[in-house]
């Protein structure tokens with residue numbers, strides 16, 4: 154026999170379980186049954202797809218209780234675990250972000266939502282038991298099995314188990330009943346029946362107690378919506394998602410005819426902590442005629458809708474379909490298109506039917522959904538229709554349709570500005586004339602915004618237009634404009650001095666208070682995008698931008714006068730550099746040589762004090 158220590162994070166989680174920070178302790182049984190059901194699915198698949206020799210004629214879950222001995226046992230004849238797997242799967246928590254979540258949990262104390270993010274699973278047994286014994290043997294292995302035991306403190310023991318049958322048996326040594334602490338008598342037959350019925354009715358294998366089968370085993374997705382309670386849907390959602398909060402939306406689909414399938418999808422109410430991690434689990438569960446085929450089936454749902462959970466049960470696929478085949482299967486591609494359409498239209502309906510729900514949805518998942526604008530050109534329209542964006546028109550996000558409705562007379566384009574934060578965008582010099590003339594501008598601050606705006610040509614016939622790109626001419630009144638000609642010598646001089654940094658120097662129609670700003674040519678890559686490419690390791694040529702000057706600004710006027718007095722004035726090149734640097738800083742850009750800029754500025758200030 155060997156005594157081993159739990160991994161540090163596992164120990165912390167166990168601590169939390171032993172001290173029961175979660176008020177509903179009944180769910181431990183759901184977790185055990187959920188694991189058992191997964192193990193049965195895995196065994197059936199291993200036989201089906203890998204040709205493992207195994208008896209799958211009577212796959213089931215069995216519950217035994219002994220009121221005298223105060224034990225409760227859950228047994229399955231599923232795939233089982235090897236000794237190494239027991240150590241790896243039960244002794245550690247492999248999930249990414251666990252440490253971070255644990256810290257939050259300890260701060261938050263009574264917070265089921267946070268615990269929900271772990272899917273605490275097996276460890277939840279320590280809420281109700283002071284000792285847990287697990288005996289298991291992996292299908293397809295010869296000889297002895299493995300016996301694991303722990304009291305939920307720092308260590309567990311592991312040993313060989315002679316004569317262990319294939320599958321897993323978990324025995325809980327129950328803590329004394331304490332109803333004040335919501336700790337019920339889990340050896341009680343009625344309590345067990347009640348919990349199974351409530352949480353695990355849909356499990357597709359029989360859950361037996363003695364001669365009785367406790368669950369109906371009906372696939373939830375095959376039952377008409379009117380016959381299923383929200384509570385049943387929610388329990389099923391927990392089983393497949395490991396998220397303990399209720400979903401925001403439930404979607405049923407059924408297609409008959411040449412290619413039959415049923416789908417039950419859930420839109421969660423909260424983004425998982427690993428939504429933007431590459432290795433996160435994503436995708437739907439695939440069933441064929443009620444038989445579980447695979448988890449995390451990415452082929453069924455595009456990446457930008459990766460937060461959608463659920464089941465697709467297709468009638469006409471082969472039971473031993475592989476992931477490789479799935480990728481090319483025409484039917485799967487068709488299902489995927491339909492699911493996408495349905496999810497997008499459900500959200501669109503939500504916008505009018507329940508704006509608050511929609512706001513939650515967009516806050517949690519909008520960033521992911523916008524990736525779809527890059528991935529699926531065909532779906533630009535439906536995706537843009539469900540999108541909302543921060544705007545200079547108030548603090549609430551707006552849809553594009555609402556924006557278009559508010560557009561000023563004569564305005565042909567949808568204006569936006571990208572940046573790192575709302576305040577940076579709002580205070581950008583590019584915004585000045587638009588604010589002064591009362592044009593609404595969308596404020597786009599997610600990294601993905603920098604990219605999709607180039608991929609999306611228009612919405613509702615209106616072009617999307619960055620106010621930091623190309624020429625802008627909002628003023629109808631020609632009278633007010635300063636003739637460019639007067640400034641030509643200065644502009645030429647500046648162009649020469651700043652040749653390394655800018656490709657053109659011109660007068661601006663977008664500034665009211667700032668002296669200068671930088672703009673990108675309409676077709677050029679923006680600096681933010683350039684920066685992102687560099688961060689991804691792609692080197693490209695530096696794209697020069699255009700320096701625009703505000704002819705009404707005293708600095709620009711003064712500069713013109715100074716240049717007219719004498720182009721050889723030694724202070725002029727420094728002023729040119731200062732002007733360029735200030736424009737860069739004002740939009741939140743990075744100076745190439747901040748030390749040099751600081752010195753120029755200090756020298757110049759010294760002359761005025």
Ligand code: ADP
Pocket residue numbers: 184188189192229231232233234242243271272273274275276320321395
């Ligand atoms: P989760 O189910 O969320 O992955 P658990 O802590 O409940 O987390 O279980 C950890 C892992 O241990 C499971 O993913 C599974 O691989 C394995 N396991 C648990 N129970 C069983 C079982 N009855 N049969 C086979 N493997 C199991």
